Amino acid sequence: MIIHNQNFDIMQIADSGQCFRMNYIENKDKKVKYGLVAYGRYLELTQLDPDTVEFSCSEEEFYQIWEEYFDLKYDYGKIVNGLINGEDPFLKEAALYGKGIRILKQExxxxxxxxxxxxxxxxxxxxxxxxxxxxxxxxxxxxxxxxxxxxxxxxxxxxxxxxxxxxxxxxxxxxxxxxxxxxxxxxxxxxxxxxxxxxxxxxxxxxxxxxxxxxxxxxxxxxxxxxLHHIEGFPVDVWIQKVLKEIYNNQFDKDKYKGYSGIVQQYMFYYMRHLKSAS
DNA sequence: AGCCAGGTGACCG
DNA sequence: CGGTCACATGGC
CATH class of the missing domain: 1.10.340.30 (Hypothetical protein; domain 2)
Known part of the structure; x- marks a missing residue:
């Protein structure tokens, strides 16, 4: 089962700190593979190219479980483009950097x-x-x-x-x-x-x-x-605290992103961790 | 070796 | 309400 999507990067999802049972398996011919257990199933995912992911499951199982799990009906490209073309320089970089992340619908x-x-x-x-x-x-x-x-x-x-x-x-x-x-x-x-x-x-x-x-x-x-996929959720942990303080001087208003602030939060988290580990 | 981590509850003023 | 503190334990 092969899926094309411009906003679907399994390495980014596995490394985004939202799920804890998605693990790296191998990297063969520049194709990264991850394994995952959820909803009582085991699934392997291979990133064939930046816009293409192969699922190890049947078509039935994909539509029954994983399409929903990876929130594949939602248009993340719209959110990413909005941020990239928006006024906020930090979110511009963050969205560009983490554009393959999706908010999972976990059990x-x-x-x-x-x-x-x-x-x-x-x-x-x-x-x-x-x-x-x-x-x-x-x-x-x-x-x-x-x-x-x-x-x-x-x-x-x-x-x-x-x-x-x-x-x-x-x-x-x-x-x-x-x-x-x-x-x-x-x-x-x-x-x-x-x-x-x-x-x-x-x-x-x-x-x-x-x-x-x-x-x-x-x-x-x-x-x-x-x-629960309440997409307005905005968890503030130590990393997001750093963002809010160091980047926004505690003036960030999440209500500007009403209806998808949870996604914005995820780009912030992922990008900030990258900045700190790279410095 | 020692600080930090996707924090929370109890306790204080 | 807002500030401090202990909490158990591994990762780096």
């Missing part, structure tokens, strides 16, 4: 737990921690399309909600162990209905999420943006 529960774990950790540590949790509590599966690859799914709330705190702690969750446990139990009992939060407003979703112990403003924005 809400996975996004919730992943971003609870993310607090005060760097991205490699988050990935390792999540992988450990999947291995311990996820379901073992086998993928035949990609040569019988064994993989583990992200655990369900039912399974994770029955975990023992000490076991979670042993998986490098640190002080977040009880945050994870409480959140999983809240989903399990129905006290926290993530599917329902997709339907209601962004503001309502954030407010509800913040009612869970261990979910604050930033994590609630991440879950809303990456797990």
């Amino acid at each position: 809400p529960f996975e996004a919730a737990i992943s971003f609870i774990i993310s607090q005060n950790k760097n991205i490699p540590a988050i990935k390792n921690c999540i992988e450990g949790i999947c291995r311990r509590y996820g379901e073992q599966k086998e993928n035949k399309e990609c040569g019988r690859i064994d993989y583990v799914t992200f655990p369900t709330a039912e399974v994770l909600g029955q975990a023992v705190k000490e076991d979670l702690r042993a998986l490098k969750t640190g002080y977040r162990d009880e945050y994870i446990l409480k959140a999983a139990q809240a989903v399990k009992t129905g006290e926290l209905d993530l599917e329902n939060l997709k339907q209601c407003s962004f503001e309502e979703a954030v407010k509800t999420l913040k009612g869970i112990h261990g979910i604050g403003e930033k994590v609630a924005n991440c879950i809303s943006l990456y797990g």
Whole structure:
């Protein structure tokens, strides 16, 4: 299954800090390959050229799951061009630099737990921690399309909600162990209905999420943006704080980008990390 | 070796 | 409300 899209770069997506189970596999003949587990499936993606991505799955599976997952019906080119031709010099560069990023539609529960774990950790540590949790509590599966690859799914709330705190702690969750446990139990009992939060407003979703112990403003924005696809989400972490302070002198107005501020935030994050690592 | 990481809750005034 | 502090642990 081959897809052409001018705003679809799998390396940029994998490196954009919004998902933690998309991993580099190889680079053969300048064609980069990544593997990913989501929605109980394993998928491999190959960037054939800047505008072309090959999916390892069938056409049915692509239209059933991945077209939606990668938000491929939405026109990111329009957003990118608007920023490139706009008045904001930083966003001009940022959009140009990260034009292949897309905001993924991840599973809400996975996004919730992943971003609870993310607090005060760097991205490699988050990935390792999540992988450990999947291995311990996820379901073992086998993928035949990609040569019988064994993989583990992200655990369900039912399974994770029955975990023992000490076991979670042993998986490098640190002080977040009880945050994870409480959140999983809240989903399990129905006290926290993530599917329902997709339907209601962004503001309502954030407010509800913040009612869970261990979910604050930033994590609630991440879950809303990456797990519920509330595109107005605007997570402010240490990197975005740097942007807002150093580039905008704390005068940035996200309301100028109403309806897609989450995408703007993602370009900012990706570009700022690049600037800092290059300096 | 020591600082930092896609922060949050508790506690303070 | 807004400022400080501890929190557990790996990455670099």
